[in-house]
Amino acid sequence: MPWRSTLLLTVLVVVGTHLAALGRQSDRAHLDAFAHVLLLVAAGALLGRQRYPVPVVFVTAAAATVYLGAGYPYGPVFLTVAVGCFGALVAGRRKAAWTAAGMFWGGHVLVSHWLYRWLPPPGDPAASWGQELVIATWVVAFVAVAELVRVRREQWARERAERAQAARRRADEERLRIARELHDVLAHSISVINVQAGTGLALLDSDPEQARRALTTIKAASKEALGEVRQVLDTLRTPGDAPRAPAPGLGRLSEMVEQAASAGLAVTVEGAAPRLAPGTDLAAFRIVQEALTNVVRHSGSRQARVHIDTAAGALRLRIDDDGPATGADAGGSGNGLAGMRERAAALGGTIEAGARADGGFRVLAVLPLRASSEESVVSREDR
Incomplete structure (x- = not known):
């Protein structure tokens, strides 16, 4: 009181x-x-x-x-x-x-x-009535000032609520981004490690050299996964700081093809990746990575094709395998596909994923290049 x-x-x-x-x-x-x-x-x-x-x-x-x-x-x-x-x-x-x-x-x-x-x-x-008029004027003036104060306080309260809501929304988006990054990194790397561990165990006695190569692949994949996980978690410890290593993009597609080959999946790449803004480049890389990971985990095919094309102001990524599916969750368990759709939607793009008529599986991603160019401008201004 x-x-x-x-x-x-x-x-x-x-x-x-x-x-x-x-x-x-x-x-x-x-x-x-x-x-x-x-x-x-x-x-x-x-x-x-x-x-x-x-x-x-x-x-x-x-x-x-x-x-x-x-x-x-x-x-x-x-x-x-x-x-x-x-x-x-x-x-x-x-x-x-x-x-x-x-x-x-x-x-x-x-x-x-x-x-x-x-x-x-x-x-x-x-x-006198003049006195009454003066009193009435003072009463109305004071109440009007109080009304202005009330309106201003309500406006401040709304602004505080909007700022708090925006902060919560940014925090939720950041948590979702980190969860999506960790899922993509770990799902791909652990899938490679799982396949190579199985290969190493199977060939440990009959082909020690092949088993050694499998262990080498496991070491490389785990090291890369640890590095990317550390980079993601560093954003939690020091928000706002620039990452220590550049974010992955389609320029590292050849490394992904080599990792897939070490997991027993032959990947053919058709088309060349254009120059993309960092956010779009990362999204495209993660989409291809998740699609190939799903092939390794859920398809009986040991071959996959990645087609890259730009048309009508959009980047089109098509990842195909010939199947058949090795489980009821063909194409993925749902989290990976949801993450791909969220990445595409954040850039104004779309993801289509489903079984093909010939028994294989296809992932088709369309990412607008216009959003990429605008993102590049923002990135240069931030620097």
């Missing part, structure tokens, strides 16, 4: 009223015990203006109206009504604030122009 401000305002009202009464002893009623009770009620009620704004605004308006109706001297008692209305408006209780302000002004008009004949002090003349 606002103890300090309420105590300060109470002292101001009581002391200010006494100072105002010094020059009005002749035409206003003397400040007696009832006057002090009304002042303390009007000011003390403001202690609950944050928790109970509606009762407080009506209590202050009623106490101030009774105070003026009793003929006591004018003074800072008006401040209690103003602060009560301000608290109600800031709390969003607009109807209560305007009603209380209208009740206070209407009570003042009623007392000053009709009931003054029967109320103390005796012989008190009617107030």
